[in-house]
Amino acid sequence: MELRHLQYFIAVAEELHFGKAALRLNMTQPPLSQQIKQLEKEVGVTLLKRTKRVVELSAAGESFLKHSRNAIEQIDKAIEMAQRTARGELGRLVVGFVGSATYEFLPPIIREFRELFPSVKVDLREISSFRQQEELLKGNIDIGILHPPLQHSALHMEKVQSSPCILALPKQHPLAAKKTIEIQDLENEPIITLAKETWPTLYLEFVNFCEQAGFKPKIIQEATEYQMVIGLVSAGIGITFVPSSAKKLFNLEVAYRNINQIQLTAEWVIAYRKDNQNPILKHFLDIVNKRQALLQANVTNT
Known part of the structure; x- marks a missing residue:
């Protein structure tokens, strides 16, 4: 029949x-x-x-x-x-992301994607950068938003956001009275950082700036997420550096100051398998690229 x-x-x-x-x-x-x-x-x-x-x-x-x-x-x-x-109008997209991607980059993209493709299930998974590479290679996530470095021939990677870093310190800390802070001011200060495994390039870049200034940073505590880092700062345990995009999220009892004469930059990249056949991924990338073009146009106009 x-x-x-x-x-x-x-x-x-x-x-x-x-x-x-x-x-x-x-x-x-x-x-x-x-x-x-x-x-x-x-x-x-x-x-x-x-x-x-x-x-x-x-x-x-x-x-x-x-x-x-x-x-x-x-x-x-x-x-x-x-x-x-x-056509990528139905199905499922699995997005891995680091916590700091939620400061500015990820929310507007997810919001626009869900408005355009309401029938697609978006599975959001907070995963460390190191594990995201593993999950991408295994095919467990379609796209990752993570910190560099990332090097594998099977993966496509591109930078999507960068943010200058600023110092975060307790509001009652003596250095909070200064509008800008020199890197040498940190020589004897207890430092709280994200763990090296969480954001290796930023960790090593900070250590390198300190060593160029003639001292080794006094790192007393490492954490896996900025929420914990800022919580320890507000408790008066030490000071830290954060992407400037995090400033509006973490007020508490924390003051934010520029670090003079150094350019410590936080970067985020997207990565996905070159052979990924999920048609939904293209729609997600189109939204990312559109947002990047708008941001670039705003920078050019200003």
């Missing part, structure tokens, strides 16, 4: 006239009659009662008509769903 047999039967059952049904199907009547006979033979029951004047549905035909319509409807729906999935 083929799909066309159901379509032929439905046309005859609705018209109750072979001539009208044939016209509706853009075919001649004799082949249509043969197709219906073949269908009845395959089903094994009489679906249509025929006389010279009247065509009527048998009881079996009425039941078969109902289920034939349902079958056609389900097939049409399956075709539509397959086409929408191929």
Whole structure:
């Protein structure tokens, strides 16, 4: 039995006239009659009662008509769903991200994506940069938003955001009275940082700036996320450096100051497998690229 047999039967059952049904199907009547006979033979029951004047549905035909319509409807729906999935309008996108990506970069992208593709399930997973590379290579996430470095021939990577770093210190700290702070001012200060494994380039860059200034930073505590780092600063345990984009998120009892004469920069990149076949990924990347173009235009205009 083929799909066309159901379509032929439905046309005859609705018209109750072979001539009208044939016209509706853009075919001649004799082949249509043969197709219906073949269908009845395959089903094994009489679906249509025929006389010279009247065509009527048998009881079996009425039941078969109902289920034939349902079958056609389900097939049409399956075709539509397959086409929408191929266009990236349905399905699932798994996004890995580091916590700091939620300061500025990620929220507007997710918001716009969900507005444009409400039928796509977006699975957001907070994962460290190191683990994101593993998850990307295993195919467990479609795209990652993480910190560099990232080097693997199977992955495509590009920088999507950078932010200058500023110093965060307790509001009652003596250095908080200064508008700008020299790197040498940190020589004897207890430092709290993100763990080297969490953001290796930023960690090493900070240590390098201190060593160039003639001292080794007094790192007393490492943490995996800035929420914990800032919490320790507000408790008066030490001072830290954060991306300037984090300033509006963490007020508490913390003051923020520029570090003079050094350019400590936080960077975020996106990464995905070069062979990723998920059509939804392209839509996500289009939104990322559009946002990058708008930000670049704003920078150029200012």
